[in-house]
Amino acid sequence: MRVVCAPDKLRGSLDAAQAAAALAAGVRAAGGTPVEHPLADGGEGSRLTVQTARGGTVTEIATVDALGRPARAAFGRLDDGTALVEAAEAIGWGGLSAVGHDLLNASSAGLAAPLLGAVAAGARRIVVFLGGTATMDGGTGLLAALGADLRDADGNRLRGSAADLLRTVSIDLAPARERLAGVELVVAADVISPLYGPDGAAHVFGPQKGAGPELVALLDDGLRRLAPLLGIAPDATGGGAAGGLGAALLALGAGQLPGAELIRGLTHFDQLLASADLCLTAEGKVDASTDAGKTVSAVVDACAAAGVPCVVLGGTITPDADRLYQRGATAVLPIGTGPRDLDTALLHAADDLTRTALAVCRVITAGSTALNASRT
Amino acid sequence: MRVVCAPDKLRGSLDAAQAAAALAAGVRAAGGTPVEHPLADGGEGSRLTVQTARGGTVTEIATVDALGRPARAAFGRLDDGTALVEAAEAIGWGGLSAVGHDLLNASSAGLAAPLLGAVAAGARRIVVFLGGTATMDGGTGLLAALGADLRDADGNRLRGSAADLLRTVSIDLAPARERLAGVELVVAADVISPLYGPDGAAHVFGPQKGAGPELVALLDDGLRRLAPLLGIAPDATGGGAAGGLGAALLALGAGQLPGAELIRGLTHFDQLLASADLCLTAEGKVDASTDAGKTVSAVVDACAAAGVPCVVLGGTITPDADRLYQRGATAVLPIGTGPRDLDTALLHAADDLTRTALAVCRVITAGSTALNASRT
Numbered sequence: 200m201r202v203v204c205a206p207d208k209l210r211g212s213l214d215a216a217q218a219a220a221a222l223a224a225g226v227r228a229a230g231g232t233p234v235e236h237p238l239a240d241g242g243e244g245s246r247l248t249v250q251t252a253r254g255g256t257v258t259e260i261a262t263v264d265a266l267g268r269p270a271r272a273a274f275g276r277l278d279d280g281t282a283l284v285e286a287a288e289a290i291g292w293g294g295l296s297a298v299g300h301d302l303l304n305a306s307s308a309g310l311a312a313p314l315l316g317a318v319a320a321g322a323r324r325i326v327v328f329l330g331g332t333a334t335m336d337g338g339t340g341l342l343a344a345l346g347a348d349l350r351d352a353d354g355n356r357l358r359g360s361a362a363d364l365l366r367t368v369s370i371d372l373a374p375a376r377e378r379l380a381g382v383e384l385v386v387a388a389d390v391i392s393p394l395y396g397p398d399g400a401a402h403v404f405g406p407q408k409g410a411g412p413e414l415v416a417l418l419d420d421g422l423r424r425l426a427p428l429l430g431i432a433p434d435a436t437g438g439g440a441a442g443g444l445g446a447a448l449l450a451l452g453a454g455q456l457p458g459a460e461l462i463r464g465l466t467h468f469d470q471l472l473a474s475a476d477l478c479l480t481a482e483g484k485v486d487a488s489t490d491a492g493k494t495v496s497a498v499v500d501a502c503a504a505a506g507v508p509c510v511v512l513g514g515t516i517t518p519d520a521d522r523l524y525q526r527g528a529t530a531v532l533p534i535g536t537g538p539r540d541l542d543t544a545l546l547h548a549a550d551d552l553t554r555t556a557l558a559v560c561r562v563i564t565a566g567s568t569a570l571n572a573s574r575t
Numbered sequence: 576m577r578v579v580c581a582p583d584k585l586r587g588s589l590d591a592a593q594a595a596a597a598l599a600a601g602v603r604a605a606g607g608t609p610v611e612h613p614l615a616d617g618g619e620g621s622r623l624t625v626q627t628a629r630g631g632t633v634t635e636i637a638t639v640d641a642l643g644r645p646a647r648a649a650f651g652r653l654d655d656g657t658a659l660v661e662a663a664e665a666i667g668w669g670g671l672s673a674v675g676h677d678l679l680n681a682s683s684a685g686l687a688a689p690l691l692g693a694v695a696a697g698a699r700r701i702v703v704f705l706g707g708t709a710t711m712d713g714g715t716g717l718l719a720a721l722g723a724d725l726r727d728a729d730g731n732r733l734r735g736s737a738a739d740l741l742r743t744v745s746i747d748l749a750p751a752r753e754r755l756a757g758v759e760l761v762v763a764a765d766v767i768s769p770l771y772g773p774d775g776a777a778h779v780f781g782p783q784k785g786a787g788p789e790l791v792a793l794l795d796d797g798l799r800r801l802a803p804l805l806g807i808a809p810d811a812t813g814g815g816a817a818g819g820l821g822a823a824l825l826a827l828g829a830g831q832l833p834g835a836e837l838i839r840g841l842t843h844f845d846q847l848l849a850s851a852d853l854c855l856t857a858e859g860k861v862d863a864s865t866d867a868g869k870t871v872s873a874v875v876d877a878c879a880a881a882g883v884p885c886v887v888l889g890g891t892i893t894p895d896a897d898r899l900y901q902r903g904a905t906a907v908l909p910i911g912t913g914p915r916d917l918d919t920a921l922l923h924a925a926d927d928l929t930r931t932a933l934a935v936c937r938v939i940t941a942g943s944t945a946l947n948a949s950r951t
Contacts, residue, residue, distance in 0.1 A: 476945055477941075477942075477945065484913070506945070507945065508938070508941035508944075508945045510934075510938060513913070514913055514914075515913030515914065516912045517912070521930075529937050529938055529941045530933075530935070530937045530938045530941075531934060532908065532931070532934050533909055533910070533911050533912055533913060533931075534909070535909050535911045535913060535914070536891060536892045536893070536909055537860075537889070537891030537909060537920070538890075538891065538911070538915055538916055538919070539914055540914055541914040543914070544913070544914040554897075555908070555909075557906075558886075558906035558907060558908050559906070559938060561905050561906045562884070562886060562905055562906045562935060562938045562942065563938050563939065563941060563942030563945075564942060565853075565884035565905045565906075565939060565942065566853075566884070566938065566939030566940060566941065566942025566943045567943055567945075568884075569852055569853065569882070569883065569884045569939075569943075
């Protein structure tokens, strides 16, 4: 029995590769043959996930972090020439926890170096994974760094930041577009938030990034002013991803795909299913957002299309996770061992995945034997 | 797909019939045909469980409770003439919670009436379910009520109680044996405790029944003195069941069977499996004691013998529950939805059983389809 183990990360406990390994151990214990295929939803870890599946090369490059300090970032290249850039690797939270963070001054400018590096290396298609950035500048730092011309009412040139958003009156994107001419940009978002408003970047992600109510209002106001300057629809899906970085890339002509869908394609997940008897996927919390374009729902879709049974395992299963059944999931099962607190659950996630994977494999094998015996 | 739903009770939350109904709802939702077959382990609810499966008649009879107050008890009769008596129905905790309880004076005498009622009704085989009694008298109250002659050192006749155990010097069982002549007695215990000692009735069950350390020591001393008077081996398995009632019945020549095994037989469980594609069983906590002769292990044994897949569901799964795999269980799975406290878990047990039963049925059906498709 060949079992594809294709989980997302279990946040706070296991990354996707660790989760895949834990599932694989259970498959092996049940006598099956596991195929580890960690996945992601377009957020942090996505580039690595794709390159784990597809190989290719990684080029490190000098840049600056969200606070403008020297930093290293990377772009990846697959054998087919597609380049991969993950925003969080350049301007993410990684190095910032120790210094605190000023959302008004943080800038996405540091993402320009890996993007331009990929262009210089000859990439004709660049996939940009959003999510996990420490910025709320609507991508204006990146635009300026790519050569776009941002001006205030007095004609002063601006470098782009959340603070600058409040006084930017014009943006000429032409120089930036020129530097990316002939390159197909694809952005992969793990969220569908619009640029501003109650569901926008500032209101939804500001508090997570440490902003209080007043700062959130200020940031939202800035992003609201940005939309017409970029010439994008105010309700463009994903415009609010990565502190509005999504909107800037859309304005540069980028195509947009849900991250999980894109990674499903980039990792050749569907081809893998062709020879699978079963697929196990997992994430920490299986809920309505799972149904709305996260990894688990992409896996369920792919399995349904391929006719492969798909069992979804979760640390927490909320009632609305039942919608995965309508989507075609074979089953949604919890991995816990009983009443306990969250910390204990996080601590035991790997063992719990292994034990549950073993159980599921044994049930599916039993079904193949017993049900068919009873029909003869 | 025909699915036998054969759970024990989930203590603190669902009785076995409710649990079976909850599992059946999940089976039905998955398109299967459920067969509800609630089980028990010989403790409280066992008579009702057997009669739910087998029918027969129930005769109510006047008796006294563990504190000597007027009470009603019952004996059941199956079509094959077997009588069923449940100790907890006569001398259990049922009516006593309001008055408190004095273990030194409590007596098992009230069990005599249903026993003798069954004999008078012509029963040649009587199954006595132990467990759940409010007594610690080593069954001496019952023996005296059946006519056995208990004396103290001064030759005074005793009525039998935990207090009397400390001064009983002789027991003549002959009159009691005579009243049960020609009757096959079978005791069904849900525990394997010996009469006394660290694993005996007083030490293991005394504290549950409200006894402090001093009273436990006194009760244990009494039970220790009883063993030679009854002529039973001090380490006889199950002698300590129901406050030592097991020992008294063994002394009367009763055969003893683990309760779960006995109920497996009495309810014709194995015959039911002959036409089953899958069996679901469940209990609140699946642990080492599950492995040691409780309902769930009896179900796993029966399924292994019949070649029917058996999936064990539990509110809590402890690590040692893995031993059920060695016993032949197809899988052991939790029913929870994630980190939470025990009260919340108890409250949602029925929904959780239904949801998990649905998932398991879908997995086993998927196994039958997918794995066989991949072989052709």
